[in-house]
Amino acid sequence: MIKIETKNVDFFYGKFQALKDISIQIEDKSVVAFIGPSGCGKSTFLRLMNRMNDLIPDTRLEGEVLIDDINIYGKDVVVDELRKNVGMVFQKPNPFPKSIFDNVAYGLRVNGVSDKEFISHRVEETLKGAALWNEVKDKLKKSAFELSGGQQQRLCIARAMAVSPSVLLMDEPASALDPISTAKVEELIHELKKDYTIVIVTHNMQQAARVSDMTAFFYLGAMVEYDYTKKIFTNPSKEETQNYITGRFG
Ligand code: ADP
Ligand code: MG
Secondary structure (H helix, E strand, O other): OEEEEEEEEEEEEOOEEEEEEEEEEEEOOOEEEEEOOOOOOHHHHHHHOOOHHHHOOOEEEEEEEEEOOEEOOOOOOOHHHHHHHEEEEOOOOOOOOOEHHHHHHHHHHHOOOOOHHHHHHHHHHHHHHOOOHHHHOOOOOOEHHHOOHHHHHHHHHHHHHOOOOOEEEEEOOOOOOOHHHHHHHHHHHHHHOOOOEEEEEOOOHHHHHHHOOEEEEEEOOEEEEEEEHHHHHHOOOOHHHHHHHOOOOO
């Protein structure tokens, strides 16, 4: 089943065209990695999938972005609902200045959930799902800032998961983390794949090779090649991809 599809997507910041005619299909419950040199449009493309670029003035989208076969830029789409279904995790862990518990409960509360028992059950379940429960269960009332960077990032993943999305977008989620925390985040991504469709931007090619099923290589706003990760890293079809994965540029 196709979960996310784009059709001939062009995207402009003012007059600058950041994305050029991108069409992609992403399978349900798969992990897709976006790779390519800095500035090639990976984050821009990722942000289109939950309309985060709407917040940037003087931008323009052409083409279609569909999730579950629905054009998410259609006029009936409620952006808050979309973002509940399509969660996002950023490069730097950005927990709220609240307790560990309240970070995870946040999304439920802003969505009007007030049943305390339901909330605490969901917080526990989500923290278990994010492989963080054992590390935090005795200090749920402590500030999220007391956690290590890697734990904070897994908390942010838990926060995104708490409102039951079906898609998780991750923009270089491990690039600010040490190797051990990175390994934990990668392990988590592997686990989450059972329940979520995950799109991850990474400039770490080993990471893309480890975590993803499919990989898309971007260059200068175009998607040069999209294929099985194994194929991209062992026998890419395009010369630009070959040059990139062998470290000849970028
Ligand atoms: P990547 O994530 O691959 O590094 P980005 O999507 O961040 O690339 O950027 C793609 C291009 O769009 C770059 O040339 C960048 O300078 C430009 N760009 C990104 N964000 C903005 C913005 N808010 N305003 C204007 N140009 C932007
Ligand atoms: Mg980026």
